[in-house]
Amino acid sequence: MQRLTAIFPLGLLLVACVDASGDSASTTDADDTSAGTSTGADAPEVTYWRDIKTVLDAKCVGCHSPGNLAPFSLESYADASAVASALPGSIMAGTMPPWPPDAACGTYLHDRSLAEADQETLLKWVELGAPEGDPADAPPAPPAPEEIEFDIELALPEPYTPTIAPDEYRCFLLPWPEDQETFITALSVTPGERQIVHHVIAFAIPPDQVADYQALDDADADPGYLCYGGPGGQQSGGRVPWIGAWVPGGDPGDMPEGTGIKVQPGSLVAVQMHYHTYPGARPDQSRIQIRTAASVDKVAAMMPFTNPAWVQGSEPMLIPAGEPRVVHNFAADVSNYLPLLFPDGDFQAGDSFMVHAAALHMHTRGVRGSLGLTGGQSTCLLDIPRWDFNWQGSYQLTQPVTVRPGDELRIECEWDNTAANQPVENGVLQQPRDILWGEGTGDEMCLGILYVTGV
Numbered sequence: 001m002q003r004l005t006a007i008f009p010l011g012l013l014l015v016a017c018v019d020a021s022g023d024s025a026s027t028t029d030a031d032d033t034s035a036g037t038s039t040g041a042d043a044p045e046v047t048y049w050r051d052i053k054t055v056l057d058a059k060c061v062g063c064h065s066p067g068n069l070a071p072f073s074l075e076s077y078a079d080a081s082a083v084a085s086a087l088p089g090s091i092m093a094g095t096m097p098p099w100p101p102d103a104a105c106g107t108y109l110h111d112r113s114l115a116e117a118d119q120e121t122l123l124k125w126v127e128l129g130a131p132e133g134d135p136a137d138a139p140p141a142p143p144a145p146e147e148i149e150f151d152i153e154l155a156l157p158e159p160y161t162p163t164i165a166p167d168e169y170r171c172f173l174l175p176w177p178e179d180q181e182t183f184i185t186a187l188s189v190t191p192g193e194r195q196i197v198h199h200v201i202a203f204a205i206p207p208d209q210v211a212d213y214q215a216l217d218d219a220d221a222d223p224g225y226l227c228y229g230g231p232g233g234q235q236s237g238g239r240v241p242w243i244g245a246w247v248p249g250g251d252p253g254d255m256p257e258g259t260g261i262k263v264q265p266g267s268l269v270a271v272q273m274h275y276h277t278y279p280g281a282r283p284d285q286s287r288i289q290i291r292t293a294a295s296v297d298k299v300a301a302m303m304p305f306t307n308p309a310w311v312q313g314s315e316p317m318l319i320p321a322g323e324p325r326v327v328h329n330f331a332a333d334v335s336n337y338l339p340l341l342f343p344d345g346d347f348q349a350g351d352s353f354m355v356h357a358a359a360l361h362m363h364t365r366g367v368r369g370s371l372g373l374t375g376g377q378s379t380c381l382l383d384i385p386r387w388d389f390n391w392q393g394s395y396q397l398t399q400p401v402t403v404r405p406g407d408e409l410r411i412e413c414e415w416d417n418t419a420a421n422q423p424v425e426n427g428v429l430q431q432p433r434d435i436l437w438g439e440g441t442g443d444e445m446c447l448g449i450l451y452v453t454g455v
């Protein structure tokens with residue numbers, strides 16, 4: 001025990017040597033001087049096999065394994081112990097695992113964050129010198145999550161290698177194969193080339209907008225077309241019909257039980273790929289799997305929410321150059337807006353509805369955003385205290401929230417438009433300039449996206 005603690009300042013590369021010398025977790029040396037434990041002799045109180053592997057497997061390995069997006073592996077004892085000294089910084093800063101929502105606002109399914117107890121266990125393990133322990137102590141692996149049975153598989157039209165560094169946002173249009181009205185009840189993405197696929201957002205383009213999108217694709221000589229803020233298209237402005245979002249290590253993609261999004265025959269699926277471009281990257285041909293149902297208990301829709309006056313420009317969402325803290329917010333009773341989302345009469349104006357999942361969308365100069373209800377009730381839906389464009393997603397509430405007439409949806413976004421918070425675009429660090437609402441890389445958005453159904 002003392003030797004293990006003593007080597008800590010020398011760095012963790014020594015851990016392997018200590019273990020190799022036989023001073024491992026399961027020895028029963030009689031010279032144990034540590035107090036307080038009556039069993040286990042000098043066994044470290046935290047070991048890889050007994051305490052750490054389960055945490056890393058559940059919370060890190062989805063991204064930190066060979067061929068995946070994260071730059072190093074945490075898959076084995078050798079991998080994890082080699083980098084152990086690098087872990088505490090990110091764990092204490094809360095940057096790893098990437099999980100932007102603030103837990104004080106709400107709880108969500110498929111939470112990637114580390115429980116406080118697990119954080120402490122990991123920190124203790126590193127402090128003790130990353131002891132391996134005995135593989136026989138490993139707790140049984142948790143049951144594998146239930147497999148979703150998909151019935152539609154779509155793929156990017158051809159393998160594609162991104163060329164714009166460091167990031168390329170490209171949309172691909174995929175034909176929707178069903179010839180009858182259908183409901184999407186789950187959507188999952190399998191990246192073709194995991195090292196470059198940073199995130200994927202899928203949209204259902206309704207038949208009356210297909211021509212606009214097709215024109216974008218036709219105008220770009222490469223497969224698909226460049227699309228930064230959303231899928232593009234004249235009408236997409238605030239009305240962005242998301243059907244799914246995926247980030248590495250993300251959730252399996254099933255929608256709340258008994259609900260699904262209606263898709264009409266003749267639609268297109270638009271897939272926005274966010275690629276991390278680097279020299280020598282191999283081509284990607286990601287696949288999307290979809291589970292459909294002929295009917296659902298509750299018809300769902302993705303409800304975009306923002307201030308229409310920002311989009312139209314009648315009340316510009318101005319983010320002045322050089323300003324460190326620019327806040328815009330907007331609140332409105334949206335119940336009259338629902339019949340537009342459910343044109344088949346599933347909703348009457350003034351009906352109550354339920355929010356099952358929430359997402360926020362800003363671009364790179366955003367620093368903070370939140371969505372909630374005011375008026376009749378004060379409820380936080382989603383709060384992202386440190387906005388990171390690289391880690392956006394849709395978060396499924398553990399408890400759906402019912403919105404009644406009189407409640408107002410409220411969105412608030414904050415930006416930092418100083419020189420210290422400018423993005424690199426096409427290799428060029430940008431200079432602060434006045435920014436407005438828009439789809440382009442240099443524009444900003446403040447958009448909420450809610451997955452809603454009737455009550």
Ligand code: HEC
Nearest residue numbers: 059060062063069070071086087090095096097098248249
């Ligand atoms: C959703 C994917 C994902 C998960 C889950 C994840 N990481 Fe990471 N991690 C990354 C990526 C990608 C990077 C590279 C830097 C970046 O892009 O932010 C990274 C970088 C790191 C770094 C380098 C320093 C840094 O913060 O950039 C450390 C340390 C780290 N991860 C530790 C962990 C640990 C420990 C866990 C689990 C408790 C974990 N990560 C879970 C994706 C993930």
